[in-house]
Amino acid sequence: MTRYFSRRDFIKTTGIGTVGLALGGPAFIGKAFAQPAGRRTLRILQWSHFVPRYDRWFDPFVKRWGEEHNINVIINHISLSDLRSTFASEVVAGRGHDIVEFIDPPSDFEPSVLDLSDLNQEARHRFGQQVPFATRSSYNPDTKKYYGFCHGWTIDPGDYRKSLWQKVGKPDGPRTWEDLLVYAARIKQELGIQNGIGLSQELDSNMAGRALLWSFDTGTQDAREHVILDNRKTVEAVKYMANLYDRTLTPEVFGWTPASNNQLLIAGRASYILNSISAYRSAQKDVPEIAKDIYFSPALKGPGGSGWACEHVIYVSVIPKFAAANADIAKQFLLDLCANYDRAMWESELYASPAFFNTPLLSGDRGYPRVRGAKKMRDLFSHWFSDDPYALPGEARGKLLPLKDAESWATNVGHPGPANPAEGEIFGTYIIPNMFARVAQKQQRAEESVKQAAAECQRIFDKWRAKGLIGHRG
């Protein structure tokens, strides 16, 4: 007799199946992250690099490293904007990746990650001193804990169009914020090309605002992590920015994304932007005639002679507490990544710079033309920044020379103090760009806007101090 599958049977079966899935699903997902017996597995989570060529090198490098150490390596690249939320979910779930790489100091994750003091000590032993702002971006002086390991950073110079600056009598581009105001205004007035400093709720506007504050000898915190924003120098900096907006910018800077300044420069519509060399590299590929006209200047100096650039892309890896079982191989991998940073520099087209300049160069074929006499990363760095290996045919040589001493004018978020969670929250919620923008838009007076921003910063600092992640150093 044929047994028909009735509607009731169907509903029962699917109902039971759904319940089974609901109850058994988590166990199945859990198994996906479980350690298989035998060969160990290292899981790496990181952002999709701004320079795609870097990832094309990195992924096979990681696989090869895994084969050499008899380790399965799984690498997942995700969008930068998803990185924090993904890692937060993994922290709550108590399982996930063994290494997570951020491009800003993840100091608020300190309670959930391993203390990497031993790794940092071993790295200094093998590769020499770390650039100071890399240490300040991975070490909490209050808890005496290395919550991360910083292996590299990105130089953030000023990118200017030489032909435009030549026409207004400043062929070597601006050297001070005052130069920027005076000459960029002339370029806008006489040549119709605007300046390109962002005033929006985005990464590069955050960077520009901090660079300006530090160059005016002020900032959000002092070296002992006390809020100092509400002072006369901040008010001057805010008034300067409002003036810069009036004379050199257009309303579009209030709506910018991190890519907008690159886009404006490449479109030939910006005289100056604050950015890494990525905008220039993109122009080399897409609009060579613009690229040939792009030159670089170091951090602009303020009225007191200080000049600082904000490290808004700094590579900090963490090892979560839940990955303690794999900490040994994760640390081994990070040390080996540092040892191979010549390739990281080369494959990122000089976008990434090493945090350990005294790392000895490995022998053998390194995938780039050998540099005579180069023994350490520093030698390679100096050579490549003196004579850009990626310069276009017929392009002027030595354009990257002003960036050779970038580590002396680059500094971390939180300068002159460490990059603590309060600084991270201030950065992540755009309090500084908003402070500048309110005055540029004439919604508030400079003094009021600074007071409001300082009060917001103070509230954030108090909260994190109560959590014990910022100390009470007097």
Added chain:
Amino acid sequence: MRSGRPFHRDSLTAFALLVPVVVYLAAFIGFPFVMSFIYSISNATIGDPHFSITGLNNFREMFHDAAFRTSLANTFIFTFVSIALVIVLAHILAELLIRDFPGKWIARFLLMLPWTTPIALGTIGFLWFMDSVYSPFDWLLRKLGLLGSPGDLFGPMSNLYWLARPGLAMASVILVHVWRLLPLATVILIAGLNAIPREIVEAAQIDGAGYFRRLFHITLPLLFPVIGVTVLFSVFFTFTDMTVVWILTRGGPPPHATQVLASLAFLKSIQGGDLAQGAAISLFFFPVLAGIAAIVLRLVKKAVVV
């Protein structure tokens, strides 16, 4: 005769059928809701799964925060302007689409397209349209001589900067949201219009009632329950949505000109790391939406009874 046993076969089947729904509601709505409440009275951060209860501090801080007050006002503007436009436009479209005309199915198909497009993709398309350098809208206005030269209707600047000026940015966000909600609202209203008995309309026509008299005395009163449900859906969609705002403006131009509560909660909790503050902001939705739902459903019920 049915058995008197408490666990009759049918009862068990009914129970089994209900279990998935109960599990789903408990896991994906109940549990997050309870967690949100707990987080909102704690000092939880995204970097630390441990937290302690701190009382109502987060709510007090929330009300003192200028960004929250701005976002609250923006949320109401965004929601009510969007919904008013959706209801008016949906009604016009529904009136047109219930009539017979050549190519009616193509028109209906085109109308539904925005609803079938993933919202993130559609919004990214608009992001390009409203780009500060390459906007095709601006290009068209320049070609028409309406933008880019002194004396032009939209000003001498080369671009309108859709997403950089506070008023225009809010208008852009509303425009994209209306584009997204319009198909659903239109389809619901078409169904409502088709359900109105033809004889009532015909009787009114015979009695000499004109279009507007029929609209305000017959169509709209009979459509009221349908419009109520449409409004309710739209309010929920709009009040809790951050996709359009986040992709187009990320809450800017500064300071928070288009920030809505949903995007502010994300900004504070994920980007800022303050999970507790984010949870407090999201919980603000609950009494507001519950209140709106209660009012609308009451009005709808009244209309149906009448």
